[in-house]
């Protein structure tokens with residue numbers, strides 16, 4: 001057991017998996033000699049060489065599109081999109097090609113690729129270095145979408161993602177890279193894709209969150225505990241496929257559900273969670289399914305006052321919990 | 328030296344190979360024509376055609392090694408996939424969208440060729456995405472040292488997409504064993520190439536990537552073979568990618584849903600017939616004494632039989648089971664009891 005940062009857990013996993021399986025390559029912008037703009041791939045180039053750790057041109061569609069082709073011809077690419085905000089040039093390759101390859105070929109071809117991308121706000125990244133893009137992809141059958149919140153989960157889920165035979169998007173909140181630390185076991189372990197975790201047990205309100213918001217949800221739960229509100233926190237960890245059992249099990253127990261996400265509120269991933277809970281746990285609900293989410297403006301503004309206004313934080317979540325608990 | 332030896336010798340092909348290539352052009356044409364008849368008879372809802380492009384496709388693909396190399400086709404690639412190993416029955420199974428269609432099990436529109444048994448990667452509808460898949464296949468071939476070449480095809484309209492730039496750039500940087508074939512038929516549906524391209528030749532763009540760009544008359548089957556053989560040789564020996572532009576003619580409307588008389592004059596359409604690769608190749612081989620009337624008759628009978636067989640076979644095959652429509656979204660979505668694809 002060792003204490004690792006969120007970033008170190010991801011970096012360790014890439015190295016360990018590349019040592020285990022020579023078909024794994026890493027490709028992206030600046031991932032080689034520099035080790036990535038966040039240094040997630042630092043050291044890989046020195047260890048595995050430029051054949052397996054490829055500094056690509058500044059062309060995201062190419063990063064994903066060639067990964068798809070390389071996967072068809074026997075490799076297992078792990079592509080890095082430098083910021084989630086810049087994944088859109090590759091949207092067509094991800095959605096039209098990677099996601100549909102297995103279905104459209106009737107299982108003749110798969111697409112075992114992992115696409116890693118740092119996402120999220122609260123780091124003075126403004127409109128184009130702060131986005132949460134998961135909802136664009138969770139909508140698409142054929143894709144798997146993972147948003148881990150702890151070093152343990154990041155490692156276990158990234159390993160599962162790399163070994164998975166289908167395309168996986170792996171979103172890493174950049175604010176957590178160095179600020180979040182945790183225990184990571186020494187040996188090889190995996191966290192299965194598609195399983196949520198109850199990270200705090202409670203009785204009155206279920207808070208559903210993922211990524212950075214999973215941490216803020218725990219902080220909010222702690223605050224309202226002092227006021228006598230017992231909160232259960234469900235960290236989804238994988239957004240697609242969704243662990244309905246854990247989600248609905250918790251809501252059926254507490255009778256109240258607050259969904260928290262950092263992305264814009266309208267049409268965000270949490271809207272789907274709210275719909276599922278309303279459809280499948282209606283008889284158990286003692287109040288409306290509610291959301292705390294980012295405001296509906298086109299991006300996180302740069303100025304710190306404006307950024308604070310945008311970002312969901314523990315106090316905003318606590319307010320949401322109080323409102324819902326009062327029903 | 329006889330005329331026969333002369334024709335084949337120039338490109339290093341024997342008479343049998345020349346006849347096999349002719350047979351392939353004629354077979355692709357015959358299947359294609361049958362597809363239209365089936366469409367007009369209401370038997371199949373959609374046709375997209377390769378008529379006019381077959382000579383370039385057969386010539387170029389004949390330079391590859393089926394079973395080793397990879398192909399990432401597009402919707403006009405009927406002759407290309409036949410040359411690479413697909414059978415007339417398999418083409419017709421796709422045309423009828425039957426469960427055993429190797430391209431997609433009846434899930435995709437006809438013309439979206441793919442087949443794991445032949446190293447033909449599944450193709451989609453958004454144009455030009457496939458060039459990046461070919462580049463990725465070539466990258467894997469280079470890293471794994473397999474000696475494979477990846478070839479991909481598209482139209483000149485599609486060659487304007489951003490993925491083409493990204494793909495050629497990457498393939499050129501890494502000297503990837505990739506060949507891009509642009510089949511320039513002068514139209515993107517109804518839009519003529521003067522409104523698609525500021526230059527007459529797509530091949531001129533190759534210079535911007537530091538790779539060879541070669542133009543070939545698509546009705547010249549042996550010319551197409553020759554430039555492809557050079558490109559394959561270059562790719563296989565570490566010389567990097569080649570852009571081949573084949574000037575072809577589209578003898579049919581864009582698809583069975585298009586009315587090309589709205590944007591092409593009767594004169595133009597009549598004149599384009601002169602660019603048909605099939606009669607040209609036939610004449611070439613006949614003049615050289617390779618294609619005798621007797622051989623031609625035998626081939627015609629064989630091809631008619633193959634087309635009839637493929638049609639009745641495909642028509643008799645089962646449709647996909649609606650219960651299978653949820654299979655293979657993910658690798659773990661498999662039929663409950665055994666069963667293969669379809």
Ligand SMILES: Cc1ncc(C[n+]2csc(CCOP(=O)(O)OP(=O)(O)O)c2C)c(N)n1
Pocket residue numbers: 403452453454481482483484485486510512514515516577581
């Ligand atoms: C991205 C995208 N946009 C539009 C279409 C619709 N479309 C299909 S084929 C085509 C024209 C393609 O022309 P060209 O590349 O010259 O190929 P050709 O059909 O002439 O062989 C268009 C517009 C498409 N399939 N994909």
Ligand SMILES: [Mg+2]
Pocket residue numbers: 482483484510511512513514515516
């Ligand atoms: Mg065209």
